Amino acid sequence: MSSWESYLEAHQPRFVDELLSFLRIPSISAIPSHAADVQRAAEWVAARVAAAGLEHVEILPTGGHPVVYADWLHAPGKPTVLIYGHFDVQPVDPVDLWTHPPFEPHIIDGKVYARGASDDKGNMLVPILALEALLQSIGHLPVNVKVFFEGQEEIGSPQIGAFLPQHKDRFACDLVLNADGGQYSETEPAILVALRGGCGVQIDVKAAKMDLHSGLYGGVVMNPIHALVMILDSMRSRDGRITIEGFYDQIRPLTDLDRERIAAVPFDPDAIMADLDVPDLFGEAGYTPQERAWARPTLEVNGVWGGFQDPGIKTVLPSMAHAKITCRLVADQDPERIVQLLQAHVDRHTPPGVTATVTPLPFRASPYLTEGNDHGNQVVREVLVELYGREPYYVRSGGSIPVCSLFQQHLGVYSASLGFGLDDERQHSPDEFFRLASFRRGQTAYCMTLERLGR
Amino acid sequence: MSSWESYLEAHQPRFVDELLSFLRIPSISAIPSHAADVQRAAEWVAARVAAAGLEHVEILPTGGHPVVYADWLHAPGKPTVLIYGHFDVQPVDPVDLWTHPPFEPHIIDGKVYARGASDDKGNMLVPILALEALLQSIGHLPVNVKVFFEGQEEIGSPQIGAFLPQHKDRFACDLVLNADGGQYSETEPAILVALRGGCGVQIDVKAAKMDLHSGLYGGVVMNPIHALVMILDSMRSRDGRITIEGFYDQIRPLTDLDRERIAAVPFDPDAIMADLDVPDLFGEAGYTPQERAWARPTLEVNGVWGGFQDPGIKTVLPSMAHAKITCRLVADQDPERIVQLLQAHVDRHTPPGVTATVTPLPFRASPYLTEGNDHGNQVVREVLVELYGREPYYVRSGGSIPVCSLFQQHLGVYSASLGFGLDDERQHSPDEFFRLASFRRGQTAYCMTLERLGR
Numbered sequence: 001m002s003s004w005e006s007y008l009e010a011h012q013p014r015f016v017d018e019l020l021s022f023l024r025i026p027s028i029s030a031i032p033s034h035a036a037d038v039q040r041a042a043e044w045v046a047a048r049v050a051a052a053g054l055e056h057v058e059i060l061p062t063g064g065h066p067v068v069y070a071d072w073l074h075a076p077g078k079p080t081v082l083i084y085g086h087f088d089v090q091p092v093d094p095v096d097l098w099t100h101p102p103f104e105p106h107i108i109d110g111k112v113y114a115r116g117a118s119d120d121k122g123n124m125l126v127p128i129l130a131l132e133a134l135l136q137s138i139g140h141l142p143v144n145v146k147v148f149f150e151g152q153e154e155i156g157s158p159q160i161g162a163f164l165p166q167h168k169d170r171f172a173c174d175l176v177l178n179a180d181g182g183q184y185s186e187t188e189p190a191i192l193v194a195l196r197g198g199c200g201v202q203i204d205v206k207a208a209k210m211d212l213h214s215g216l217y218g219g220v221v222m223n224p225i226h227a228l229v230m231i232l233d234s235m236r237s238r239d240g241r242i243t244i245e246g247f248y249d250q251i252r253p254l255t256d257l258d259r260e261r262i263a264a265v266p267f268d269p270d271a272i273m274a275d276l277d278v279p280d281l282f283g284e285a286g287y288t289p290q291e292r293a294w295a296r297p298t299l300e301v302n303g304v305w306g307g308f309q310d311p312g313i314k315t316v317l318p319s320m321a322h323a324k325i326t327c328r329l330v331a332d333q334d335p336e337r338i339v340q341l342l343q344a345h346v347d348r349h350t351p352p353g354v355t356a357t358v359t360p361l362p363f364r365a366s367p368y369l370t371e372g373n374d375h376g377n378q379v380v381r382e383v384l385v386e387l388y389g390r391e392p393y394y395v396r397s398g399g400s401i402p403v404c405s406l407f408q409q410h411l412g413v414y415s416a417s418l419g420f421g422l423d424d425e426r427q428h429s430p431d432e433f434f435r436l437a438s439f440r441r442g443q444t445a446y447c448m449t450l451e452r453l454g455r
Numbered sequence: 456m457s458s459w460e461s462y463l464e465a466h467q468p469r470f471v472d473e474l475l476s477f478l479r480i481p482s483i484s485a486i487p488s489h490a491a492d493v494q495r496a497a498e499w500v501a502a503r504v505a506a507a508g509l510e511h512v513e514i515l516p517t518g519g520h521p522v523v524y525a526d527w528l529h530a531p532g533k534p535t536v537l538i539y540g541h542f543d544v545q546p547v548d549p550v551d552l553w554t555h556p557p558f559e560p561h562i563i564d565g566k567v568y569a570r571g572a573s574d575d576k577g578n579m580l581v582p583i584l585a586l587e588a589l590l591q592s593i594g595h596l597p598v599n600v601k602v603f604f605e606g607q608e609e610i611g612s613p614q615i616g617a618f619l620p621q622h623k624d625r626f627a628c629d630l631v632l633n634a635d636g637g638q639y640s641e642t643e644p645a646i647l648v649a650l651r652g653g654c655g656v657q658i659d660v661k662a663a664k665m666d667l668h669s670g671l672y673g674g675v676v677m678n679p680i681h682a683l684v685m686i687l688d689s690m691r692s693r694d695g696r697i698t699i700e701g702f703y704d705q706i707r708p709l710t711d712l713d714r715e716r717i718a719a720v721p722f723d724p725d726a727i728m729a730d731l732d733v734p735d736l737f738g739e740a741g742y743t744p745q746e747r748a749w750a751r752p753t754l755e756v757n758g759v760w761g762g763f764q765d766p767g768i769k770t771v772l773p774s775m776a777h778a779k780i781t782c783r784l785v786a787d788q789d790p791e792r793i794v795q796l797l798q799a800h801v802d803r804h805t806p807p808g809v810t811a812t813v814t815p816l817p818f819r820a821s822p823y824l825t826e827g828n829d830h831g832n833q834v835v836r837e838v839l840v841e842l843y844g845r846e847p848y849y850v851r852s853g854g855s856i857p858v859c860s861l862f863q864q865h866l867g868v869y870s871a872s873l874g875f876g877l878d879d880e881r882q883h884s885p886d887e888f889f890r891l892a893s894f895r896r897g898q899t900a901y902c903m904t905l906e907r908l909g910r
Contacts, residue, residue: 029767031767097665156770209732212884215855228759236681282807301762302769303773304759313757314485318758398670427668
């Protein structure tokens with residue numbers, strides 16, 4: 001057993017305790033009243049990387065939630081590896097669907113349940129522990145290392161696009177290892193070659209300046225909920241195609257190889273339907289469900305509200321109605337342009353009698369696409385083959401990690417995903433969990449990867 | 456000055472104080488947690504009619520919010536008049552739009568501001584004060600009187616349809632005076648000849664059994680908000696016509712006389728648009744706005760909700776979406792049948808991938824229509840001419856007072872509206888108010904009307 005492996009083994013109980021402490025911080029980046037908790041999570045991370053033996057630890061302001069930087073740069077002639085992760089988490093509503101309070105972690109059958117357990121606190125703690133094990137056991141790292149841990153991934157990293165170009169020298173590196181990711185299953189590894197981008201808007205529809213009696217005014221003035229319904233219904237066709245004018249114009253078509261790689265990944269629609277308890281799958285005609293999730297754009301209403309929502313009835317004709325919409329985008333859609341198209345579409349489809357306002361939401365990510373044959377991904381592939389005993393699938397993610405395209409754009413490097421989340425771990429949902437076996441295996445994987453990158 | 460007029464004049468300050476006490480009770484019938492307040496309002500009314508000199512005061516259980524009964528039956532050979540009103544009020548949200556708290560009445564420039572001031576506590580207190588004035592000044596009433604004050608009008612009187620036939624003898628009468636109504640303006644009186652009926656349903660759309668990550672599942676499963684949007688958008692055409700199959704089948708067409716009477720009532724669309732701050736009026740093609748408000752049915756979404764509604768963003772594909780819908784109905788639409796048509800429509804228009812449940816809401820009122828030449832309305836017309844110095848308009852109400860059709864059906868009598876609310880008094884909206892001048896004039900009008908009915 002290598003000395004770092006012995007160290008990992010010996011310190012696992014403490015590492016799990018530390019994970020639980022980290023999970024107790026309600027660092028919800030989307031909710032302004034939790035900003036201090038996000039800051040507290042940054043301070044926790046800064047202290048933890050310092051304890052691991054990294055140097056030059058700093059909490060860098062971004063104008064929004066901060067970034068934690070640290071480095072260890074004593075491997076002259078070796079590559080410089082930037083390790084990425086995020087310490088912010090998703091909101092927790094509907095909170096009454098959680099079995100345990102989301103920020104009171106519970107370990108049950110080798111799984112730790114808490115908001116952020118899988119996405120991404122469990123996964124981002126893994127490389128910190130690997131770095132500590134290497135430094136404490138062999139006394140040095142096999143490569144130069146920098147870390148970039150951020151607190152705004154779950155809201156689309158709105159400040160990172162301006163922050164990163166201002167810190168190009170600080171973050172200069174040869175490749176990125178991205179700890180915000182996963183494997184295909186407990187026994188099947190995966191290389192991530194694409195991420196969807198994204199953008200979002202809020203639509204606010206106003207009719208009368210006040211709520212009205214539906215008996216006195218019903219039939220006389222437009223109901224803003226009906227107006228909003230018309231606008232939203234104009235955005236997608238019955239067969240799942242997005243009907244925003246120009247929406248598909250910039251898309252790089254799927255190649256035969258793309259479709260072959262996607263088709264090679266096991267996919268069981270019946271299991272998904274049973275798991276989610278839905279009577280059918282649904283999406284854009286002409287594409288498989290897996291292609292739709294990974295390689296086609298979407299437009300989803302994330303929230304809608306207006307008028308009376310309490311028990312009972314209120315015969316009101318409301319004054320306002322609202323919706324939040326986000327799109328997932330694929331190469332080479334430009335999020336700025338999509339926001340403009342959404343704005344123009346709403347302007348064109350707002351019925352008479354109301355005004356509609358479109359406000360961009362702070363979620364802007366360019367799509368990311370790699371062939372998967374860069375050095376980082378090749379080394380990760382070797383490690384995965386050794387750990388799992390089989391070749392990885394070449395997968396994509398339907399989600400967005402804005403920094404991958406930002407690292408490509410501003411630092412000129414590819415990202416190799418090295419995370420150990422699994423798709424059943426209820427990321428963004430009640431009862432999110434992370435497998436402690438993945439937590440443990442990830443630590444070994446990072447030590448192996450850094451060693452190979454140093455050869 | 457008649458002796459009852461002197462009495463009214465002398466006791467006005469106390470009457471206003473009593474109105475303020477009545478308005479302080481938050482008797483919101485729609486919100487279950489306010490049930491005790493509705494009961495408290497019933498007790499306040501029972502005590503007040505007893506103090507006025509009525510007899511056999513009882514708070515009658517209905518299975519829901521109660522009815523207050525009382526009578527004075529010492530005028531043999533004279534007609535029996537049933538006086539109607541309601542002591543429950545609408546909910547108050549959005550409460551932050553109120554200038555003063557809705558249950559802390561303020562008098563400003565001769566107007567009393569509070570929830571229920573106009574609809575209907577101010578108006579229903581008026582006949583009680585008139586009865587007191589008659590009994591205390593001349594010692595008797597000119598007719599036999601019964602009162603029917605209810606606590607569930609604002610939720611559509613769901614229990615009254617079963618309650619009234621069980622108490623036919625108790626409420627037997629020759630005509631109804633309805634204190635839940637209004638005049639056309641401060642100088643122009645009105646006779647109410649029609650009320651719209653109504654019914655409502657809640658639609659609950661369920662997709663996956665839990666909220667999902669919109670990146671992982673967007674494009675794979677149906678979004679329940681989009682499904683709800685499709686269902687709602689299928690219910691009304693772009694030109695305001697309701698597209699529920701069979702919805703218009705039972706409607707008695709407007710006659711030329713109906714349309715002439717409606718057209719005779721002044722109506723200023725520009726003033727309404729300015730008052731409500733809407734860019735256009737909107738409604739069913741082929742009818743004037745006044746016809747649409749008074750004599751055509753409507754379908755309005757009163758509330759919609761689903762997914763993430765807080766500040767910030769959450770890239771969620773929600774599990775559920777909900778809407779509350781109410782319809783206003785005209786003669787001879789049957790609310791039970793309309794609920795069935797809504798159910799069938801939702802079944803037919805629910806897209807694949809979700810389930811939709813339709814639950815009837817406790818709001819069921821048959822439309823009411825009279826020619827206006829019954830005895831009660833003829834006497835009310837004479838009184839209005841004397842008080843206002845001009846003929847009344849023959850108006851309709853777009854709102855629903857379910858008891859009018861129930862009184863017609865079960866007691867075989869017409870209702871004559873004798874209320875003094877005005878349309879600008881923000882019934883059901885923030886900053887509802889009632890004019891103290893109307894409060895005072897109404898007391899005289901009731902005394903005059905009862906005297907004339909006794910001749």
